[in-house]
Amino acid sequence: MSAAEKMVKLRIWRGDAKDGALQDVEVEANEGEVVLDVIHRVQATQMSDLAVRWNCKAGKCGSCSMEINGKPRLACMTRMNMFEEGETITVTPLRAFPVIRDLVTDVSFNYKKAMEIPAFAGPTDLKPGEYRMQQVDVERSQEFRKCIECFLCQDTCHVIRDHEENKKSFAGPRFFIRIAELDMHPLDTLRNRKKTAQEEHGLGMCNITKCCTEVCPEHIRITDNAIIPMKERVVDEKYDPIRWLGSKIRKREGIN
């Protein structure tokens, strides 16, 4: 073993929907590696059937979401040198979603929720190529479109993390930023996106603890830039008859 290599201790959850347990392994780690590299080495040398999702290994696709020492993280962006020498690194599947096998969970909840959000409704009087928008106006939505759908925000959100019963009525942070993105789109024509966020997607259940923002690998300010502005304006709309009347006349940026 060269100087750059050392042995590290991992504790990996292995099992399926019925049964499972943590298993200890020791494996080589090289300079500059991330947790996903080390998991791959375990796979190649000790557990060829260890199930783990990954694609790009560059923090761009959001596939290798798991919990590392209890914290929701992307395994490809978690560097080994952030752990103490000799520390055992515990790797477990996302807790908010049902386990399929080992580190792979059933995230279909998120795809169902995506289906419930009404799509972009572009202007009918503009042909392709005629859209005109200012950079400053698209930037707000662009921040939310950075989302790589790793679902770490969904996993950490305590409204659903340990409350399966809330899943039916709560879309979760990923889909609040989707609604905010469409709501702030300069040319979206659909009204009442904030109202439906509140009434149909459970925006009101969020009590702004900002856990989602903390785990976001894209550093999207989910709470400050999407959830809070939507909550504030929902309140405005609900209780301010003049603003409500205004929204009936024409849609303004970000305000229904």
Add this chain to the structure above:
Amino acid sequence: MSELERHSYDVVVIGAGGAGLRAAVEAREAGLRVAIICKSLFGKAHTVMAEGGVAASMGNVNSSDNWQVHFRDTMRGGKFLNHWRMAELHAKEAPDRVWELETWGALFDRTKEGKISQRNFGGHEYPRLAHVGDRTGLELIRTMQQKIVALQQEDARNHGDAESHIKVFAELTITEILKEGGKVSGAYGYWRETGNEVLFEAPAVVLATGGIGKTFKVTSNSWEGTGDGHALALKAGGHLVDMEFVQFHPTGMVWPPSVRGLLVTESVRGDGGVLTNSEGKRFMFDYIPEVFKDKYADNEAEADRWYGDQTNNRRPPELLPRDEVARAINSEVKAGRGSPHGGVFLDVSKRLPADVIKKKLPSMWHQFKELADVDITETAMEVGPTCHYVMGGIEVEPDTAAAVGVPGLFAAGEVAGGMHGSNRLGGNSLSDLLVFGRRAGAGAAAYIKASGKNPVSEASVRGASERLNAPFTRVGGENPYTIHQELQQTSNDLVGIIRTGKELEEAIVKLAQLRSRVSTAKAEGGRAFNPGFHLAIDLDNMLLVSECIARSALQREESRGGHTRDDFPAMNPEWRQVNSISAWNGKSVDVIQQKLPSLPKELFDLFELDELKKYLTPAEITSVKGGA
């Protein structure tokens, strides 16, 4: 065994990256029922990794741009080996495909007038790439993913079932294209989650499986780039064209080792970044090839002026096509003028203010900060070539994207060949997958109208099932991970950026040995989500593709674009007249030469005669020009 899961569709689209999703949208809009198969989760395909942008001559930033200029740039980039009709369709239709994305909700960066902004890129004469910072691929895939959802919502309203016309089958691998009576009848595969087998009955199949990068050790590709579509087409009787042309992107990360190969977007250079060697020299000025001398600046002063005034100055040589830059970096490192970790330096920190870098290249800033502890606003990046893209692919009819020789099979995106010739320009991949994804969907729709259903026979199902189960029935075989590592090393060492006849012969022998070892590679463990089993299946595809590359590369005795032969270093106009066609004979790959369709007069006339003389033989020029 429990009963086989069966589905029946009009079209099965294999691959859910940009090309597959665009094909699915088109087929669904034509009223067809479509199954979309993705090997990973919906929305994770390799398209998300595309950074720089989508090339389309909208002329928003420089109004001199038009399809003819884009066509010329594409042919030059491909060193005139491109199928002219594909390059023509691509250049003509790309703007419409980009504008259409806006109507589906895409939010590109804007110009001051509020139009879609366009950036400079290697080989493109004008600023042409529509982009969103350096995450354009993510915007494309998300937009199309959301368009699919929008169509499903529409189907839910109209038919009471969101999946009545489009259903996404996520984490499912297709292992075989089925045929009856010489025509496509369906596809066979397995759910990755359970290992259970699935039959799709469909008279048309669109292959949109992307690339082959995982056959190489240093690559920018994700695990999915295992050449599945290439192999599926070969085994179904299709042909692969020009597989020797593999693009090594000049700038991949070289440090730390775990991210070696990870892409550093060309936008870094498009936005002003320069390449220097260990002596601090901007070396690209020494590597401007003869054919590009009139387009690229030969001194720093002019190159730097170009960023402000593109009319009166030639382009910086850092923006030469990718094959040229990759070879130059390779030469600098070989000559001992490399960076500490075996690359060269790419520096944007001395060229742009820190806040501009973070704004224009946010993903790059994060990538280096988080994976290499390097702040690119303060220090130079270390970069080197990485396997990025395969120009070769399934031979198709340009207008319909129909695979030659297999009725009912279509192909679009990276898995299809011909469009990019010997070298692809940056930004031409995202436009390619939109243009030909749409054409493949339309091609499949037209085909089905004419041909009707084609039921699958039980014999075909039995055969496909037996082959799929082989990795579990083998006894005492090797670990597939070990064989994969050896394959990657072989590709890197013997079929890499610089090739020789002797090494290619060695590679072919080595590949045959690996193939016989794969036939005994056993999958340990059960069927449910078992990566060892998945790899054993993928390995077969990778070996087949690698053999096509090595054999095509051995035959082509010249250097052109993404194929460099140390023993034949020059470009040879005689070789420009032929494509390498790979076919599978059941045991090994045969490669033959086939004449390239010649450029029609109206496209020929878009070029200066002097330029054409660099690529075409005198006889070819005479035959098109009619003796002029």
